[in-house]
Amino acid sequence: KAGVTQTPRYLIKTRGQQVTLSCSPISGHRSVSWYQQTPGQGLQFLFEYFSETQRNKGNFPGRFSGRQFSNSRSEMNVSTLELGDSALYLCASSLDRPLQETQYFGPGTRLLVL
């Protein structure tokens, strides 16, 4: 079974631009979560989607948004990019059934904002 895939793997943008990152979960997984990883802040939860609905959101400004499609694929968008948005963005998927809630991560998208 294929793992979680994320595209693109690397991205360079300039301040003020916007960016869209894509995540394809493991087949059959309906829960998709997004995380931001930076050396200073570690792994921070952005949001979680299940059946096209955002169920949870972390403490990030409204510039960070996401969505999930009917096939469980998810995208996240960051508008008006700032230098501090440079990070590794990780997507994770889960079955989210009782006793089957382990999240499996993709390789991440490394975003550099200049």
Add this chain to the structure above:
Amino acid sequence: GESVGLHLPTLSVQEGDNSIINCAYSNSASDYFIWYKQESGKGPQFIIDIRSNMDKRQGQRVTVLLNKTVKHLSLQIAATQPGDSAVYFCAENIRTGGFKTIFGAGTRLFVKA
């Protein structure tokens, strides 16, 4: 507030020795805990998990211990190998409608040959 923290940011062990990585959590409502391993350039990889109704769980060369009294989690790696060198994160799942996972700061494990 909610947090999962690590006592030691860096751990260096000799190949063949056992490694112990510790973690403290503060959210008593969490019922599921996970250890992840992250190698350079890769996403976190699931190692082992444990539920709050257990205090110990064993996998292949790894054991996770949970002490709910003091809100402490540990990962033990037996016969540590060079391939174990990575950053290890503990994490807890918090149920709030859906769930969100709170990660610790991470511990970097160095294995000396």
